[in-house]
Amino acid sequence: xxEVRLVGVSKRFGEVVAVDHVDLEIGDGEYFSLxxxxxxxxxxxxxxxxxxxxPDEGEVYIDGRLVNDVPPEDRNVGFVFQHxxxxxxxxxxxxxxxxxxxxxxxxxEIEERVWKVLDMVExxxxxxxxxxxxxxxxxxxxGIARALVKGSKLLLLDEPLGALDPEVKKKFREMLRxxxxxxxxxxxxxxxxxxxxxxxxxxxxxxRRGRIIQVGSPMELYLRPKTIFVANFMGExxxxxxxxxxxSEEGSELRLRGGIPVKVEASYPEIGTxxxxxxxxxxxxxxxxxxxxxxxEGRAVSSAFLGRFFRHRVELVNGExxxxxxxxxxxxxxxxxxxxxVYFPPSKILLYPYPPDLMDELSLT
Amino acid sequence: xxxxxxxxxxxxxxxxxxxxxxxxxxxNLEVEDGEYFVIxxxxxxxxxxxxxxxxxxxxxxxxxIYFDGELVNDVPPEDRRVGLVLEKFALFPHYTVMENLLYGPVVRGEDLGRALxxxxxxxxxxxxxxxxxxxxxxxxxxxxxxxxxARALTAGARLLLLDEPLGALDARIRTSLRYDLVxxxxxxxxxxxxxxxxxxxxxxxxxxxxxxxxxxxxxxxxPMEVYENPANIFVADFMxxxxxxxxxxxxxxxxxxxxxxxxxxxxxxxxxxxEKGMKVLAAVRAEDVDLEHGLGHGVNxxxxxxxxVEFILGFYRYVLDVDxxxxxAEEFSDRRVFKQGDEVTAKFRQDKxxxxxxxxxxxxx
Numbered sequence: 001x002x003e004v005r006l007v008g009v010s011k012r013f014g015e016v017v018a019v020d021h022v023d024l025e026i027g028d029g030e031y032f033s034l035x036x037x038x039x040x041x042x043x044x045x046x047x048x049x050x051x052x053x054x055p056d057e058g059e060v061y062i063d064g065r066l067v068n069d070v071p072p073e074d075r076n077v078g079f080v081f082q083h084x085x086x087x088x089x090x091x092x093x094x095x096x097x098x099x100x101x102x103x104x105x106x107x108x109e110i111e112e113r114v115w116k117v118l119d120m121v122e123x124x125x126x127x128x129x130x131x132x133x134x135x136x137x138x139x140x141x142x143g144i145a146r147a148l149v150k151g152s153k154l155l156l157l158d159e160p161l162g163a164l165d166p167e168v169k170k171k172f173r174e175m176l177r178x179x180x181x182x183x184x185x186x187x188x189x190x191x192x193x194x195x196x197x198x199x200x201x202x203x204x205x206x207x208r209r210g211r212i213i214q215v216g217s218p219m220e221l222y223l224r225p226k227t228i229f230v231a232n233f234m235g236e237x238x239x240x241x242x243x244x245x246x247x248s249e250e251g252s253e254l255r256l257r258g259g260i261p262v263k264v265e266a267s268y269p270e271i272g273t274x275x276x277x278x279x280x281x282x283x284x285x286x287x288x289x290x291x292x293x294x295x296x297e298g299r300a301v302s303s304a305f306l307g308r309f310f311r312h313r314v315e316l317v318n319g320e321x322x323x324x325x326x327x328x329x330x331x332x333x334x335x336x337x338x339x340x341x342v343y344f345p346p347s348k349i350l351l352y353p354y355p356p357d358l359m360d361e362l363s364l365t
Numbered sequence: 366x367x368x369x370x371x372x373x374x375x376x377x378x379x380x381x382x383x384x385x386x387x388x389x390x391x392x393n394l395e396v397e398d399g400e401y402f403v404i405x406x407x408x409x410x411x412x413x414x415x416x417x418x419x420x421x422x423x424x425x426x427x428x429x430i431y432f433d434g435e436l437v438n439d440v441p442p443e444d445r446r447v448g449l450v451l452e453k454f455a456l457f458p459h460y461t462v463m464e465n466l467l468y469g470p471v472v473r474g475e476d477l478g479r480a481l482x483x484x485x486x487x488x489x490x491x492x493x494x495x496x497x498x499x500x501x502x503x504x505x506x507x508x509x510x511x512x513x514x515a516r517a518l519t520a521g522a523r524l525l526l527l528d529e530p531l532g533a534l535d536a537r538i539r540t541s542l543r544y545d546l547v548x549x550x551x552x553x554x555x556x557x558x559x560x561x562x563x564x565x566x567x568x569x570x571x572x573x574x575x576x577x578x579x580x581x582x583x584x585x586x587x588p589m590e591v592y593e594n595p596a597n598i599f600v601a602d603f604m605x606x607x608x609x610x611x612x613x614x615x616x617x618x619x620x621x622x623x624x625x626x627x628x629x630x631x632x633x634x635x636x637x638x639x640e641k642g643m644k645v646l647a648a649v650r651a652e653d654v655d656l657e658h659g660l661g662h663g664v665n666x667x668x669x670x671x672x673x674v675e676f677i678l679g680f681y682r683y684v685l686d687v688d689x690x691x692x693x694a695e696e697f698s699d700r701r702v703f704k705q706g707d708e709v710t711a712k713f714r715q716d717k718x719x720x721x722x723x724x725x726x727x728x729x730x
Binding site for chain 1: 408409505506535536537538540541544562563564565568569570587588589592593603604605606650652674675677678679680682684695697699701
């Protein structure tokens, strides 16, 4: 039985449709993320699961039980906020104990439960400290402990890493995923950061404008993005306009702008139609000499050294600009204007029908 | 006439405290004319305070600030010809884009006709020439950020000071806009000082960067210089994900040193001769750890078990366990070679092992 199920859930705020007919199933024990740009409806969806927002339409099930009319405090969910929402005038212990005291839990039981969740997030040492003496990660651990103290197995996290420094995030997300997996919890995590979602999730739902565009494992979304928007949102992708010249079981031949031929493995039966060719920046390879006919000539615009990678920007002979990311161990910086060939691996190229509004598909909102 | 070789911005021995907390502790800095300079460091390192002192909004306790060779300590902010761009854009919400741009010149009583021409030109540069009458609420985050930039430039700034200018944007928009931002600033021939807590952002856009910690500049250089030759373990750890070992020199010679870690691993690096018996911190970046199937061990090779696997945009990140100690390895591939529970050998690349002195963590030369 799925832990969380949404059926046809919609929510309007005035004229704005924040959540538009969302169907979703999140399995027991799953680490699930809602990923999308600001304003896509991911936080509203999370708040609907929590019971903090009432949907206009649709049903919300938790553990098989219809909870539309169940108030938040009776849904047995723990909610974690981006900005911690910790009371500044209480110690860590008292902050974590707060939800229990609110419902009149006996003190001995409070003691036992608070210490247990403080151990789960490794914050026992800070029990007597006040929030002003805590670092950002410690504050968020306190928020997570408080969310878990009533024994909730379902953790709802709204941008839980949003207020942390980038370097701290990596360790924190590892801790968070470990916590959920080790204690058999289910997590629904809202974020706009695709790298964070990929690293932490079993599955991800990509949302845009109130709708779910695609659901899948990080790898599925990465390898088989259903739309141009998803391909663009999940990392840096190059998009080029092309015409299909021929196509068979073995693959297709395309022409880019300027008549440049490119072979791809995907078949695309509609000969003569305009398509969008998508290829990830890390799938391309640069070289001084062409590999084969799928190497396209260009001139280097810039090479940024990113530590593990170089990111090269190249202007192809047809005037289109593309970016290529290569491991620094097997690459080098190019001088501006230096001639360089960019190899398009046929197996890594995705094709999409030319959309009615390309600029809109490519916008990141 | 100004001297060509004179740095645009020079800061000498700058100190600043808030109450008893010293935020800047003797900062020295030189930024060249036309340079895109990035100050990067964790929250609380003093980078924003430094920027606010350059803008004239905060006064230093001690030290000198020169613009173009001229001491500006006592020059008020409005006479420094700097443009300040902040994380939250700080646009006036009830004014149109054009009114936002003209606010400064109007308040200062400048010639309105001239200011209007400059404002139009700046809107053209930031690709918003068709939106002078838009209200800020109608604009996307990226557009607002460009308006903030145009406003800073309309005031006639030659030096741009940017405090987390992309910080309020979605992660994905942030990565796509930073290149555009820098290209725009460079095309206009401006000097920029950009503050961020993201090392990834710093590396992609900086001509040179300063890594700050605790009120002190730890290192200045191009991204490649700082990455490849970190001055100390803090900088190395900030720039990349490290595996760090407490180790002792057991034998050494010309261009090689053998170390024994406290876990009992044998490491061999391409540095030497060093002092025998010397205690060091040996560090290996995650991307410099190669994995092989099977439990091999020996010099620079450690038998371990895969505990967690993350796939992040073109590479796999493996968390490994060696008798309770954690190691991290990254492999550039979109095929997963190892899975949770696999027994693997973690091999460290000999020429990539970094050594630091115990204590303050200064790099071993």
